[in-house]
Amino acid sequence: MEEKKSNSLDIDGQNFNPNLYLEKLFKECSLRQVMDHEAEVVKDTQTLHSDMQTLVYENYNKFISATDTIKKMKTDFKKMETEMDLLASNMDSITSFSDQISTTLQGTRQQISKLSGVHTLLKRLQFLFKLPSTLKNRVEEKNYAQAVQDYLHAQRVLTQYGNMASFKGIQSDCEVILKELKIKLRGKFSNADATAKELAESVDLLLQLDEPARELCMEFLCCAEKRLGEQLVLLRDQSEQRDITEFVDLGCTGFLSDLCLVVASFHDMFINRMNENDDDVENSEIFENFAAKELNSFILQNMKKYFDLVKNKVDSEQDNGDTVVLVNALDRFFRRLQAMNTLCRNVDFSEKGIEIIINAGKRQCKMHLNLLKMHFAESMTKVRQSLNTTKLITQDKDDKNLNELLVSLMMTIVEKIKGVLQDLVAFIQPDVTFAQKAQFRDSFCVDNVREGLIVCFIHHLTATARSFCSNNTMDIKNPPTLMLLLSKFCIDFQTGNIHYLLSKTDELFGINSKGTIALTKESEINTTMQESAQELLNYYVRIQGLNVSQMLRKSVETRDWLHTIEPRTVRAVMKRVVEDIAAIDSTVALLYEDQGNNTEHSSDSSRKTHSISVSRHQYKSNWSTYTPNHLDSTLVSNMHKLFSERIEIFSTVEFNKVSILTGIIKISLKTFMECVRLKTYSKYGLQQIQVDTHYLQLYLWRFVADENLVHFLLDEILGSAVHRCLEPVLMEPSVVDIICERG
Structure with a gap:
C-alpha cells in the first residue's frame, strides 16, 4: 500500500502526477488507444460522481430517520413514566389487601392444612x-x-x-x-x-x-x-x-x-x-x-450381504453397460457409504466400497481390452479379405491400396484406443467422489488402464502379428503380402504411435511415468515391436523365397535333362521367376524404400552391355575351368571358394526394399542350385542351364544391393551343372546373348 501511495503514475494514489501520467500514456499508446482510454476515464468519472451523489442521498435519509426516531422516543418515555406511577400505586393497594387477608385467616390456617392433607390421601387411595x-x-x-x-x-x-x-x-x-x-x-x-x-x-x-x-x-x-x-x-x-x-x-x-x-x-x-x-x-x-x-x-453381517449384491450387479451390468452411467451409480453408492461412516463411527465401509469400485474399473478395462482385441481381429479379417480379393501388384490404380490399408488399419486402431481412453476418463472426473482416493487412482490408472489395457493391448498386437508366422507352413488364407503389411505396421506403430498412446494415457490419467517404478518402459515395448516386425519380415522373405523356389524346383525335377533338345529360347519358368520377383519388388516398394542401398544402379541398357561382357569373361574362364584337360584349374577354383566369404541364405533382413529382395533371391537361387546338384545333364541340358542362368543374371541384378552375390550364386549353379554333366560343353556367349535377348 505504501508503494501504491508513493507511485506518481497511479491514478488512484495520493501522489498522482497527471503530467507524468499523460506523458507516459502518449509515449506508449497509439492515438486510438489514447481516445479509448479517455472515454474510459470519462466513464469512470461519471460513475464515481453518481456513486458519490447516491452516497450523500443515502446518508441524508439515514440522518432524517435518526432524527424522527429520537423525537418518537421522547414521546414514548413520557407516556411510560405515567404508566409506571400508576403501577406503583396499584402494587401498594395489593400489598395492603394481602396483609388484611393474612391477618383474617391466621386462626384457621392449621385446620385448612389438615383438611388438605386428608383430601390428598383420599385422592391417592381413590387413584x-x-x-x-x-x-x-x-x-x-x-x-x-x-x-x-x-x-x-x-x-x-x-x-x-x-x-x-x-x-x-x-x-x-x-x-x-x-x-x-x-x-x-x-x-x-x-x-x-x-x-x-x-x-x-x-x-x-x-x-x-x-x-x-x-x-x-x-x-x-x-x-x-x-x-x-x-x-x-x-x-x-x-x-x-x-x-x-x-x-x-x-x-x-x-x-x-x-x-x-x-x-x-x-x-x-x-x-x-x-x-x-x-x-x-x-x-x-x-x-x-x-x-x-x-x-x-x-x-x-448385513453390509456384507449388501456388498455381495452390489458386486454381483456391477459385474453383470458391465458386459453391456454405459461407463458414464456405471460411474454415476458407483459415485452415488460411495457417497452413501461415506454418509454411513459418519453414523457408524466404529466401522469404515469406504475401504470395501473402494474395493468394489476398483474391481468394477478393472472389469471395465478388461471389457474394453476384449473389445479392442475383437476390433483388431475384425480389422485383420478385412485386411486379409482385401488382400485376397484385390490384385495389388498388377494394377496401377490399386498400387495405393496397400498403403491405404496400412494407414486405415493404424488409424482405426489408434482412434479406437483413444475412444476407449476417453470413455474410461469418466472414472477420474473431479466431481466423482471416489476418484479423489489415492488407493483407487493408483490401482485404476496405473495397473488397470496403462498396464492392464494399453500395454496389454500393444503386447496383444505383437503376439497376434507373430502368430501369423509361428508355423513353418504358410496358411493359404494369409497371403504373403499380409506379413509384409504387418511388419510395416509394427515398425510404423513403434515409431509413431507407442509414445503417443503412452503419453496420452499418462496425460489423461495423471500418471507420473518417471516416478512409478512398476511401469512397463517404453523401450521394452519398442523392442518387442521391433522384434515382431523383424520376425514378420524374415518370414515374408522365406515364404516368397520358397514360392519362387517351388517353381524352380518343379522346373528342374520334372524335366528330362539327359534327353533334352538344343536350347533355342529361355524356359518359361525363368521368365515367370523374373516376373514374380518384379511383382514382389513393386509390392515391397509400396511400403519400404531403398534406404539400405547406397549404390546407384546404372540404366538397363548400360547394365545389359556390362552383363554381357562379364558373362563372356566368365564363360571363357568356365571353358578353361570345366574342360577335362584342365583339372588343375578346377582344383584352384574350388580352393578359392573355400576361402571366399560364406553367403548367409537365411540371414536377418533389413527394413528396406533391396534387402528384402536380396533375401528372396538368395533363397530362390540357393534352391535352384541344390536342385541342379541332384540331376545329371546331357550337353544340351547343360546349355539350357547356361541360358537360364544368363537370363536370370540379366534381370536379377537390379533387385539386389550387391550384384556380385547374384553372379556368385549363378556361377555356382552353372558350375554344379557342369560337374553333373556327362558331356560338359558350353555354348558360345554370343549365342547365349542372342537367345536371352530374343527371350
Whole structure:
C-alpha cells in the first residue's frame, strides 16, 4: 500500500502526477488507444460522481430517520413514566389487601392444612383403587406412556403395602395388565410400519418397567435383522429388472436407509439413554461395550450381504453397460457409504466400497481390452479379405491400396484406443467422489488402464502379428503380402504411435511415468515391436523365397535333362521367376524404400552391355575351368571358394526394399542350385542351364544391393551343372546373348 501511495503514475494514489501520467500514456499508446482510454476515464468519472451523489442521498435519509426516531422516543418515555406511577400505586393497594387477608385467616390456617392433607390421601387411595381400570383403559386407548406413568406413580405404594389384602388384588390386576402392555410394546420391534420415534418410546417404556436392557437390545436387533433381510430379498429380486442406477438408488433408499435408521435408533434407545440414566458408571460402560459390539456385528453381517449384491450387479451390468452411467451409480453408492461412516463411527465401509469400485474399473478395462482385441481381429479379417480379393501388384490404380490399408488399419486402431481412453476418463472426473482416493487412482490408472489395457493391448498386437508366422507352413488364407503389411505396421506403430498412446494415457490419467517404478518402459515395448516386425519380415522373405523356389524346383525335377533338345529360347519358368520377383519388388516398394542401398544402379541398357561382357569373361574362364584337360584349374577354383566369404541364405533382413529382395533371391537361387546338384545333364541340358542362368543374371541384378552375390550364386549353379554333366560343353556367349535377348 505504501508503494501504491508513493507511485506518481497511479491514478488512484495520493501522489498522482497527471503530467507524468499523460506523458507516459502518449509515449506508449497509439492515438486510438489514447481516445479509448479517455472515454474510459470519462466513464469512470461519471460513475464515481453518481456513486458519490447516491452516497450523500443515502446518508441524508439515514440522518432524517435518526432524527424522527429520537423525537418518537421522547414521546414514548413520557407516556411510560405515567404508566409506571400508576403501577406503583396499584402494587401498594395489593400489598395492603394481602396483609388484611393474612391477618383474617391466621386462626384457621392449621385446620385448612389438615383438611388438605386428608383430601390428598383420599385422592391417592381413590387413584389406587381405580388403577387397574385406568391402566386397562390406557392400554385400550394405546396411550401406553400414560399407562406406564400411572403405574410408576403408584408402584412404591403397591410395593410397600402389597402384602395387605386390600392392595394385593390391585397389584395382581396391575401385573396382568402390565404383562399385556409389555407384549404390545415389544410388538413394535417387529412392526415394519413403526417409526423410529415409536420404537424409542417403546424401549424407553420397557426400560422404565425394569425390563433387562441386554435382552431388549438383542430382541431389537433380531427384529431389525428380519426387516433388513426383507429389503435384501427385494433388492435381489429387482436386480435383473432394474439398471445399475435404479438398483443403487433402490438400495440406498431402501436397505441403507433402514440400516441407518436402525443404527440411529439403537444409539438413541440404548447407548445414549443408558449413559444418561445409569448412575453406575461401571455398569454403564460394560453395557455400552456390549451394545457397541453387538451393533457392529449386526452392521457388518448385513453390509456384507449388501456388498455381495452390489458386486454381483456391477459385474453383470458391465458386459453391456454405459461407463458414464456405471460411474454415476458407483459415485452415488460411495457417497452413501461415506454418509454411513459418519453414523457408524466404529466401522469404515469406504475401504470395501473402494474395493468394489476398483474391481468394477478393472472389469471395465478388461471389457474394453476384449473389445479392442475383437476390433483388431475384425480389422485383420478385412485386411486379409482385401488382400485376397484385390490384385495389388498388377494394377496401377490399386498400387495405393496397400498403403491405404496400412494407414486405415493404424488409424482405426489408434482412434479406437483413444475412444476407449476417453470413455474410461469418466472414472477420474473431479466431481466423482471416489476418484479423489489415492488407493483407487493408483490401482485404476496405473495397473488397470496403462498396464492392464494399453500395454496389454500393444503386447496383444505383437503376439497376434507373430502368430501369423509361428508355423513353418504358410496358411493359404494369409497371403504373403499380409506379413509384409504387418511388419510395416509394427515398425510404423513403434515409431509413431507407442509414445503417443503412452503419453496420452499418462496425460489423461495423471500418471507420473518417471516416478512409478512398476511401469512397463517404453523401450521394452519398442523392442518387442521391433522384434515382431523383424520376425514378420524374415518370414515374408522365406515364404516368397520358397514360392519362387517351388517353381524352380518343379522346373528342374520334372524335366528330362539327359534327353533334352538344343536350347533355342529361355524356359518359361525363368521368365515367370523374373516376373514374380518384379511383382514382389513393386509390392515391397509400396511400403519400404531403398534406404539400405547406397549404390546407384546404372540404366538397363548400360547394365545389359556390362552383363554381357562379364558373362563372356566368365564363360571363357568356365571353358578353361570345366574342360577335362584342365583339372588343375578346377582344383584352384574350388580352393578359392573355400576361402571366399560364406553367403548367409537365411540371414536377418533389413527394413528396406533391396534387402528384402536380396533375401528372396538368395533363397530362390540357393534352391535352384541344390536342385541342379541332384540331376545329371546331357550337353544340351547343360546349355539350357547356361541360358537360364544368363537370363536370370540379366534381370536379377537390379533387385539386389550387391550384384556380385547374384553372379556368385549363378556361377555356382552353372558350375554344379557342369560337374553333373556327362558331356560338359558350353555354348558360345554370343549365342547365349542372342537367345536371352530374343527371350
